[in-house]
Amino acid sequence: MKYIPILLVLSLLFLGGCAEKTGMVTAETIKVEVSDAGYSPAEVTINIGDTISWVNMGTNAHTITTKDRYLDLSAYPNQIVTKTFDKTGTYEYYCKMHPNMKGTVIVQ
Numbered sequence: 739m740k741y742i743p744i745l746l747v748l749s750l751l752f753l754g755g756c757a758e759k760t761g762m763v764t765a766e767t768i769k770v771e772v773s774d775a776g777y778s779p780a781e782v783t784i785n786i787g788d789t790i791s792w793v794n795m796g797t798n799a800h801t802i803t804t805k806d807r808y809l810d811l812s813a814y815p816n817q818i819v820t821k822t823f824d825k826t827g828t829y830e831y832y833c834k835m836h837p838n839m840k841g842t843v844i845v846q
């Protein structure tokens with residue numbers, strides 16, 4: 739009977755260890771600044787499950803648009819738009835109103 743408390747402590751330690759491990763794979767949110775000059779950083783590499791948060795710091799409205807319209811987000815000045823990526827791939831996007839603005843998200 740006197741071993742039961744020890745087993746309890748050991749199993750709690752074990753559970754604690756597991757919680758730490760799952761904490762390491764927590765999805766992240768990565769910020770991309772949108773200005774009237776473009777996206778910064780223009781290219782980001784993220785892991786599957788991560789979210790990009792585009793923050794429009796410019797004075798014009800901008801979009802985050804891919805040719806196939808997988809992405810087609812509009813951000814007004816001071817607005818934040820987000821997308822969580824659940825598939826690997828390279829996503830090249832641009833602004834519909836300013837097609838010279840280009841960015842890339844690589845999901846690995």
Ligand SMILES: [Cu+2]
Nearest residue numbers: 800833835836
């Ligand atoms: Cu734009």
